[in-house]
Amino acid sequence: xxxxxxxxxxxxxxxxxxxxxxxxxxxxxxxxxxxxxxxxxxxxxxxxxxxxxxxxxxxxxxxxxxxxxxxxxxxxxxxxxxxxxxxxxxxxxxxxxxxxxxxxxxxxxxxxxxxxxxxxxxxxxxxxxxxxxxxxxxxxxxxxxxxxxxxxxxxxxxxxxxxxxxxxxxxxxxxxxxxxxxxxxxxxxxxxxxxxxxxxxxxxxxxxxxxxxxxxxxxxxxxxxxxxxxxxxxxxxxxxxxxxxxxxxxxxxxxxxxxxxxxxxxxxxxxxxxxxxxxxxxxxxxxxxxxxxxxxxxxxxxxxxxxxxxxxx
Amino acid sequence: xxxxxxxxxxxxxxxxxxxxxxxxxxxxxxxxxxxxxxxxxxxxxxxxxxxxxxxxxxxxxxxxxxxxxxxxxxxxxxxxxxxxxxxxxxxxxxxxxxxxxxxxxxxxxxxxxxxxxxxxxxxxxxxxxxxxxxxxxxxxxxxxxxxxxxxxxxxxxxxxxxxxxxxxxxxxxxxxxxxxxxxxxxxxxxxxxxxxxxxxxxxxxxxxxxxxxxxxxxxxxxxxxxxxxxxxxxxxxxxxxxxxxxxxxxxxxxxxxx
Ligand SMILES: Nc1ncnc2c1ncn2[C@@H]1O[C@H](COP(=O)(O)OP(=O)(O)O)[C@@H](O)[C@H]1O
Ligand SMILES: [Mg+2]
Numbered sequence: 001x002x003x004x005x006x007x008x009x010x011x012x013x014x015x016x017x018x019x020x021x022x023x024x025x026x027x028x029x030x031x032x033x034x035x036x037x038x039x040x041x042x043x044x045x046x047x048x049x050x051x052x053x054x055x056x057x058x059x060x061x062x063x064x065x066x067x068x069x070x071x072x073x074x075x076x077x078x079x080x081x082x083x084x085x086x087x088x089x090x091x092x093x094x095x096x097x098x099x100x101x102x103x104x105x106x107x108x109x110x111x112x113x114x115x116x117x118x119x120x121x122x123x124x125x126x127x128x129x130x131x132x133x134x135x136x137x138x139x140x141x142x143x144x145x146x147x148x149x150x151x152x153x154x155x156x157x158x159x160x161x162x163x164x165x166x167x168x169x170x171x172x173x174x175x176x177x178x179x180x181x182x183x184x185x186x187x188x189x190x191x192x193x194x195x196x197x198x199x200x201x202x203x204x205x206x207x208x209x210x211x212x213x214x215x216x217x218x219x220x221x222x223x224x225x226x227x228x229x230x231x232x233x234x235x236x237x238x239x240x241x242x243x244x245x246x247x248x249x250x251x252x253x254x255x256x257x258x259x260x261x262x263x264x265x266x267x268x269x270x271x272x273x274x275x276x277x278x279x280x281x282x283x284x285x286x287x288x289x290x291x292x293x294x295x296x297x298x299x300x301x302x303x304x305x306x307x308x309x310x311x312x313x
Numbered sequence: 314x315x316x317x318x319x320x321x322x323x324x325x326x327x328x329x330x331x332x333x334x335x336x337x338x339x340x341x342x343x344x345x346x347x348x349x350x351x352x353x354x355x356x357x358x359x360x361x362x363x364x365x366x367x368x369x370x371x372x373x374x375x376x377x378x379x380x381x382x383x384x385x386x387x388x389x390x391x392x393x394x395x396x397x398x399x400x401x402x403x404x405x406x407x408x409x410x411x412x413x414x415x416x417x418x419x420x421x422x423x424x425x426x427x428x429x430x431x432x433x434x435x436x437x438x439x440x441x442x443x444x445x446x447x448x449x450x451x452x453x454x455x456x457x458x459x460x461x462x463x464x465x466x467x468x469x470x471x472x473x474x475x476x477x478x479x480x481x482x483x484x485x486x487x488x489x490x491x492x493x494x495x496x497x498x499x500x501x502x503x504x505x506x507x508x509x510x511x512x513x514x515x516x517x518x519x520x521x522x523x524x525x526x527x528x529x530x531x532x533x534x535x536x537x538x539x540x541x542x543x544x545x546x547x548x549x550x551x552x553x554x555x556x557x558x559x560x561x562x563x564x565x566x567x568x569x570x571x
Contacts, residue, residue, distance in 0.1 A: 011570070048419045051568055074421040084416035088334050089327075100323045101420035145416065 001026045001153060001183040002047065006056035009042050016042040018207040019056065026152075029179040031194030032187040034204035040187035041081055043204075044157050047185070048078040061152050074103060077151035077182075081158050083142025087131030091122060091141055094130060095148050102149035116148040120174065136167035143171070147178075154178060156186040160193060172197050228271065230259040233284030242277040246270060258287075316429075320422045324430025328404065329437050337403075338438060341396050345442050352388050353449045356381045377459040383537050385449065386467035390533060393439070393475040394503045400438055401482025402496035404431045405564070410490040418568060428483065428560050432553075435479045443472060463539035470536025473549040477529055478503045480556030487563045503529075 002024035009016045017039035024030045032040050045051040047058055049069035058065045061075040086094060095113045104112050117123045120140045125133060130141055139159065146154055159175065160168045175197050178184055188194050194201050194215075201218055203211040211218065232239070240252050243261060248270045250262040261274060271288070278285050332338035360380035408414035417427055453459045478499070485498040506529045513524035513531075525531050529552070532545040 045571075050415060050419045051571065070421045070423070073419055076419070078415070078419045080412060080415045080419075082412050084411070084413040086331070086413055087411070088331060097323065097327050098416065098420070101320070101417070101422055103421060 001028075001061060002185065003059040004043075004047075004056070005058070007043065007046060007053050007058055008055040009039075009046060009051075010054045015207055017204075020204070020207075020209055022202050022209060022212060024183055024185055026183055027180045028200060029175065029184040029186070029198045031198030031201045032185060032204060033189070033191070033194045033201050034187075035189050037206075038189075038204045039207040040189075040204060041157055044078070044080075044155050044185070044187060048076050048155055049073050050078075074149075075152045077146030077149065077154045079142050079146045079154075079156045079159055081161070083138050084145070085130045085138055085141050087129075089130055090126075091128055091130055091133075091144075092117070092126040094141065095144055098145040099148045102151075104149055112148055112150070115150075116144040119147060120144040121170065136163045139163060139167075139171070143174070152183060154182050154184045154186075156184065158187055158189070160188075160190075168193075227260055227262045228274070229255075229287070229289060230261060230274070230278065230285065231257070231287035232259065232278060233286060234282075235259070236281055236283055239278055239281035239283040242281050243274055246273050246277060249274070316423070317426055318429075320426040321430035321433060324417070324422075324427055325433035325437065328431060328434030332400075332434070332438055337399060341399050341438075342442055342445070345392060345396060346445060348392055349385075349389060349446055349449070353381075353385055356384050357453075377453060377457050378463045378539070381453065382450070382459060382463055382467060386471055387533075387537060389446070389471055390474055390530070393471070393478060394507060395500070397435075397439070397475060397478035397482050397503065398496035398499040400435050401479055401486055401499060402492040403486065404435065404483055405487040405560075406489055406492045406495045409487075409567075410492075424561050424564050428487075428557050428564070431486075432476075432479060432483050432557060435482065436476050439472065439475050439479060443468060460539065463537065466536045466539050466541050469541065470533050470545070473536075473546065473553075474529055474533050477506075477549055477552045477556070480553040481506075484556045484560045484563070487560045487567075 002022075004020055004022050007020040008018055020039075020043060032043065034040050042051075046053045047060055047065060049060075049065045049072040052066055060072045063071040063075070065072050089097070092113060095116055096109055099109055099112050099116075114123075117126055120143050122137070122140055122144055125137060130138060133141065139162070143156070143159065146156065156175065160171050163171065172193070175184060175186065179199070186194070186197065198215065200214050201212065202209060203218075235254060235257070240254075240259070243249055243259070244252050248264050250264050252262075253260045263270060263274075275285060275288055360377070363380065405414070408417065418424075450459065450464045481502045482495070482499040485502065486492075486495040488498075489495050506527065509524050510528040510530050513521045513528060515521075526548070529549075532548050535542045535545055
């Protein structure tokens with residue numbers, strides 16, 4: 001349903017995404033996971049036909065996003081990072097407008113809008129002005145807009161950002177229910193978000209894909225914890241104990257003259273404190289880095305506690 | 314490439330309605346009618362005074378066309394120069410600022426259809442305002458016997474001229490997220506094409522012809538005299554088309570960068 005190959009976008013000097021390759025099958029819900037600035041929104045803007053890529057190709061629903069943009073747009077529902085709603089419009093009128101833009105015929109207009117309202121739980125606010133709704137409701141209106149023409153593919157950019165925990169759960173359930181009938185690709189920088197809604201995850205960092213796998217395999221990998229290697233001049237027991245005392249450190253082992261420091265998964269980034277402890281104990285830090293894959297670094301920069309995100313606005 | 318006017322209509326009708334959900338349309342229309350009413354009253358009473366004086370001292374008084382209609386619609390043009398920026402400034406700037414333009418640009422509608430839709434919404438508001446002034450000539454017909462020709466051609470000319478302002482307003486609105494900037498540039502551009510006329514009068518013979526041709530006001534003269542010349546219509550339509558074409562350019566490059 002979505003085929004991406006060698007997709008690259010360069011803004012002036014800055015490469016936002018760098019040769020991405022991935023596919024999404026029909027009916028799948030795929031999570032696009034990565035920290036801020038990873039290139040998620042850029043990729044999505046290209047997939048919707050909104051923005052042309054610098055290099056590479058992307059096909060959505062069998063159409064090329066550049067050469068057959070109109071066909072792509074007909075088959076895609078898109079929820080950008082900020083819901084594209086007109087604050088001065090009534091919910092129902094807005095959805096009618098979005099439906100008309102997507103070639104819904106006059107006869108099907110009302111049922112299409114009714115269905116979208118129902119799916120997103122907006123029926124009771126259909127006559128309200130969008131600007132007077134809460135952020136969560138505006139997000140739902142944005143989602144209803146993406147759904148109103150019953151597209152084959154849904155592209156949702158951070159669909160739960162700024163919502164409160166109850167709203168997050170509702171939206172997630174809604175998204176989950178869309179799988180099968182629709183192909184969904186959603187982006188997030190929140191780890192539990194994708195594990196809760198998606199079957200497969202594509203992890204992206206600094207414009208590159210660092211892993212793509214199904215949820216089980218990725219979570220096992222994460223639950224093993226993250227291991228860092230530290231090369232030091234002189235190993236001291238005091239030093240090892242100091243590092244072990246840091247909350248979040250699971251184990252410290254000596255391996256070929258280097259310390260293998262394992263930290264708990266779902267943990268705030270404590271790398272600085274580890275180095276600090278080593279320096280305090282005068283071990284003479286020579287090198288410190290992630291074990292093998294940058295994937296582990298990516299996980300550290302993801303938000304793992306969603307409450308911090310939900311409470312903000 | 315196919316052009317689907319129905320898509321433009323979807324945008325135009327939505328934006329036209331939006332005018333009336335914000336105070337802006339009411340303020341613009343009220344201001345317009347107030348100024349026009351005052352001018353109409355002023356022109357008519359001035360004309361009456363003159364006519365009476367001519368009667369007293371003999372001689373031929375001017376026609377209603379020269380005394381009332383031409384100044385009335387001439388002034389209307391100037392007022393539109395001031396009002397159009399308020400009408401067009403939000404069209405694209407607001408969409409860019411609120412990022413609702415992403416909805417338009419990810420819908421199966423071409424940039425051309427979108428731009429024409431935006432243009433139509435503002436042109437329709439201008440048309441509405443013109444329609445509201447129809448009762449002035451009606452009053453003239455009730456109390457006098459004016460020529461219908463110049464009235465009709467004045468309306469056509471005023472509408473086309475104002476649509477040129479609208480076209481440049483759409484263009485400037487597409488360039489920025491800032492409505493105020495868009496409005497100010499629209500006004501400056503309108504003034505520029507208006508004042509070109511003055512420059513023409515002091516320029517050399519060939520150059521002055523060129524400047525004259527470029528002046529928006531110059532092409533209105535014929536309309537005000539009841540003459541509908543295709544040259545003038547072509548000029549106005551080309552001006553409008555060019556403005557919309559440049560808008561297309563701006564929005565296309567916006568797509569690449571955002
Ligand atoms: N319009 C733009 N101009 C220049 N750089 C941009 C633009 N949009 C995004 N970028 C850069 O591209 C990178 C990817 O951004 P984005 O796709 O928004 O990431 P994400 O959605 O994953 O947070 C970032 O480094 C960002 O600074
Ligand atoms: Mg983003």
